[in-house]
Structures are given as structure tokens and as C-alpha cells.
Amino acid sequence: MLGVKTAALPASLRRTNQRTVISLLLRLGSASRADLAKAAGISQPTAGKITTDLLRLGILQEADSAADTSSTGNGGPSRLGRPGQMLRLDARHPRFLAIELGVSETCISALPVAVEIEDRWTCRFPTPKSPEAWLAGLRTAACGLRPDRLWGVLISVPGIVDENAGKVLFSPNLHWLEQINLRELLRNLWDCPTLLVQEIRALALGHLTAEPGAEDFLLIDFGQGVGGAVVLDGELFSHPMPLSGEFGHTPIAGNLRRCGCGALGCLETLVSERGLLESFSGLSEKPSRSASRGSWKSFSSHVTQHGLDPWLKETLDATARVVAGALNVLGIRRLVITGRLTELPACIAHLSSEIKNGAMWGRFGEISCQTAPHRRAAGLxxxxxxxLVLPSDDEAGTMLAQFIAAPAA
Ligand SMILES: [Zn+2]
Known part of the structure; x- marks a missing residue:
């Protein structure tokens, strides 16, 4: 149960150690207490207390035997430390209902603490244009997912999101979200805490989970929308006014397209999936709106066969200038690129090269541009x-205790 105290450790340090142990087990799959102490740089008695707390909370489980050490991690930890009871993240109980509310598609999975690092959603359906229809879609999609006792519903949402208040303040590509209270809406289906996470921040958290200890980075995602999230000192950058990362709404000279945010000429209207396809369709001598001409597949094969057309280079150059500017302001030299653009290596190569040219770090050292898969579910x-489970505020933890199921024997 929550409320477990480890009196010898200050609460903040205890939480840090708990999170470190969880993160280690997510990557290692399983490990003994001694392994964890060594890898986390903490004493064995401390590791013992931390793991006892996490076992009681149902976050960890004991791996029964060598046969149970097949894991979600990359394996091989069993001989790191002294022989002992192997521990792993709990994979037996779905604890969270994770929902990706995308502009065109909604995805949903019931997930245990031992979540897979890369997204693999169980159900999906086209995102409708009204909250009522969306709720009906969720109800249908979720009927096959029947976790016993949920710890929470986790939902990734596009737009400008006040995560603490659980409100979408502004959503350029899904305006109906601004009119409703998502938490109240979801209470019609599940009576447990609901957490909203802005969709790009969820990706950055997932990346942080998969590759912890990495230096500061800016994650940029290209999909129906275009946005970023910043990680500094191993923590997601947050501010009460949640306007950071919105590089997609930077105006580009000469661009006359109207953006969903209401402004004219935003970068997003050029380099989002829709923007790229609009430009690609416009190439045709006889402008055609046929599905084949305007599909991502035909665009992708065109780029693969013919390389970068001048309009595409211009779009990528404009994107690079905005991103390089962001890197220069933040003083960050590591960039993580996710989303549809990563399917086009020629685009990534050009974009990376131009960003390196424009970023000050390039004059003094290396700029790292890497692509990564979507790890949104892991971030959620x-x-x-x-x-929800290990909140910073102890009172919040006590309040939420009722939602935490006693771990199975
Ligand atoms: Zn805009």
C-alpha cells in the first residue's frame, strides 16, 4: 500500500532512488537487489528498502526462477551481482489505460508497469469530430480491455495543455478539445485518476525512459502537427504557462498558408504531414487531388526515387533555421527527431546537415541529430x-492510495 515510509531517507531522495530503480529495471528486464544497488550507485541496505517499498506497491514483482528471467529488457543482467532473488517490473497486472488522442487516430492499450519501450497499441479508431462520438469510440475500443483495478487513465493530447489542471487550453488541429473537460468526460467510463500529458512531452518522457542519463536534448516530432519538447538536466522542462516547444508555429517568410492556430505562414503548414502532401500535390502540372497523388506512400516513393525537389529542400531549410535557432537559444547540442519525417532518410540527412550549419554548437563541438521511434506509451x-503512484507531494500520495491495488501474492 502507499504510505510506506523509509524513515532514514528524505522523501525526495527516496523518490529519486525509486525512479532510478524503476528505470533500471525497465531497461535491464530483471536484476537482483545487489545488481540494482551497484547500477544505481546506492548502498545495498538502501536498495533493499527501496525495492521492498516498490514490491509492496505492486510496482515490482519477484522473478520466480531462471525461467522467468525472459524479460522486456535487453537481457543479460543475471550475473552482474551476487546471486539473489531477481526482481523485475510487474508485468502481470495492467495498471494503466494509456490513450493517444491523435488528430486523425486514437490509440489505446491497457499497460502494466513493465511497459514495452516502443509503442504497440492494442486498439485504434479514427478520431471523430465531437467529444460524444470520441467517447463512444473509446467505449467500444476499450471493451476488450478489462483491467481489474486501474491506477489511472493516461492520455496524451495535442495542443497547449495545462497538465496540472487537466485542461487543453488550445488545440489548433482539434478544437473541440478546448470546449470540454477531458477528465470529467473520461469519468463516464473509468472511475480513477486521469492524467493529461501533452503529446510531444509524452514522447520526450518515453525517450528519457529508454535512454536515461542522456544529456540535455530537444525532441522534435513531425506528424499531423509539428512540435517539440525540451529535456534539461534529465528533467522535462515545464512551466506553468505551457507554451514551450511550439516551434511549429513560427512564421516562415513567403508562406501564405493559414494555420489551425489562426496565424498565417506557420512552419507547421509546410512540414506537417498535411503540409508536405499539399506541396507535393501542387507539383502536378494538372493539379490533382487524387488519393494516389496526395498520399504519403506516393510522396515517400517519389522522394526515394528522385531525391529532394527544390520545394522540399526549401521547406527543410526553413525547418532547420527554426530548429537551429531553438538550439542556439537553449544551448543544447542534442536533437532527437521522431515522426513521419524519419521515414525519409534523405530528408533527415538534409535537415540534420542544415541544422548543424545553423547551430552555434557546431562551431565548437558536435551536434548530435538522431532519429527515434515513438515511445509515447512508455512516456505515459x-x-x-x-x-500518480510516486508523486512529489506526500499528501497527494496518500489521497491516491485508495486507487492502488494491493499486489497479488
Ligand atoms: Zn500556427
Whole structure:
């Protein structure tokens, strides 16, 4: 149960150690207490207390035997330390209902603490244009997912999101979200805490979970929308006014397209999936709106066969200038690129090269541009554990205790 105290450790340090142990086990799959102490740089008695707390909370489980050490991690930890009871993240009980509310598609999975690092959603359906229809879609999609006792519903949402208040303040590509209270809406289906996480921040949290200890980075995602999230000192950058990362709404000279945010000429209207396809369709001598001409597949094969057309280079150059400017302001030299653009290596190569040219770090050292898969579900679960199960505020933890199921024997 929550309320477990480890009196010898200050609460903040205890939580840090708990999160470190969870993160280690997510990557290692399983490990003994001694392994964890060594890898986390903490004493064995401390590791013992931390793991006892996490076992009681149902976050960890004991791996029964060598046969149970097949894991979600990359394996091989069993001989790191002294022989002992192997521990792993709990994979037996779905604890969270994770929902990706995308502009065109909604995805949903019931997930245990031992979440897979890369997204693999169980159900999906086209995102409708009204909250009522969306709720009906969720109800249908979720009927096959029947977790016994949920710790929380975790939902990634596009737009400008006040995560603490659980409100979408502004959503350029899904305006109906601004009119409703998502938490109240979801209470019609599940009576447990609901956590909203802005969709790009969820990706960054997932990346942080998969590759912890990495230096500061800016994650940029290209999909129906275009946005970023900043990680500094191993923590997601947050501010009460949640306007950071919105590089997609930077105006580009000469661009006359109207953006969903109401402004004219935003970068997003050029380099989002829709923007790219609009430009690609416009190439045709006889402008055609046929599905084949305007599909991502035909665009992708065109780029693969013919390389970068001048309009595409211009779009990528404009994107690079905005991103390089962001890196220069933040003083960050590591960039993580996710989303549809990563399917086009020629685009990534050009974009990376131009960003390196424009970023000050390039004059003094290396700029790292890497592509990464979407790890949104892992990011949502990380947020769920951090904010619902191991929240910073002890009182919040006590309040939420009722939602935490006693671990199975
Ligand atoms: Zn805009």
C-alpha cells in the first residue's frame, strides 16, 4: 500500500532512488537487489528498502526462477551481482489505460508497469469530430480491455495543455478539445485518476525512459502537427504557462498558408504531414487531388526515387533555421527527431546537415541529430508512475492510495 515510509531517507531522495530503480529495471528486464544497488550507485541496505517499498506497491514483482528471467529488457543482467532473488517490473497486472488522442487516430492499450519501450497499441479508431462520438469510440475500443483495478487513465493530447489542471487550453488541429473537460468526460467510463500529458512531452518522457542519463536534448516530432519538447538536466522542462516547444508555429517568410492556430505562414503548414502532401500535390502540372497523388506512400516513393525537389529542400531549410535557432537559444547540442519525417532518410540527412550549419554548437563541438521511434506509451506510464503512484507531494500520495491495488501474492 502507499504510505510506506523509509524513515532514514528524505522523501525526495527516496523518490529519486525509486525512479532510478524503476528505470533500471525497465531497461535491464530483471536484476537482483545487489545488481540494482551497484547500477544505481546506492548502498545495498538502501536498495533493499527501496525495492521492498516498490514490491509492496505492486510496482515490482519477484522473478520466480531462471525461467522467468525472459524479460522486456535487453537481457543479460543475471550475473552482474551476487546471486539473489531477481526482481523485475510487474508485468502481470495492467495498471494503466494509456490513450493517444491523435488528430486523425486514437490509440489505446491497457499497460502494466513493465511497459514495452516502443509503442504497440492494442486498439485504434479514427478520431471523430465531437467529444460524444470520441467517447463512444473509446467505449467500444476499450471493451476488450478489462483491467481489474486501474491506477489511472493516461492520455496524451495535442495542443497547449495545462497538465496540472487537466485542461487543453488550445488545440489548433482539434478544437473541440478546448470546449470540454477531458477528465470529467473520461469519468463516464473509468472511475480513477486521469492524467493529461501533452503529446510531444509524452514522447520526450518515453525517450528519457529508454535512454536515461542522456544529456540535455530537444525532441522534435513531425506528424499531423509539428512540435517539440525540451529535456534539461534529465528533467522535462515545464512551466506553468505551457507554451514551450511550439516551434511549429513560427512564421516562415513567403508562406501564405493559414494555420489551425489562426496565424498565417506557420512552419507547421509546410512540414506537417498535411503540409508536405499539399506541396507535393501542387507539383502536378494538372493539379490533382487524387488519393494516389496526395498520399504519403506516393510522396515517400517519389522522394526515394528522385531525391529532394527544390520545394522540399526549401521547406527543410526553413525547418532547420527554426530548429537551429531553438538550439542556439537553449544551448543544447542534442536533437532527437521522431515522426513521419524519419521515414525519409534523405530528408533527415538534409535537415540534420542544415541544422548543424545553423547551430552555434557546431562551431565548437558536435551536434548530435538522431532519429527515434515513438515511445509515447512508455512516456505515459513513466508520467503515471511519477505523478500518480510516486508523486512529489506526500499528501497527494496518500489521497491516491485508495486507487492502488494491493499486489497479488
Ligand atoms: Zn500556427
Amino acid at each position: 506510464v513513466a508520467a503515471g508512475i511519477n505523478r
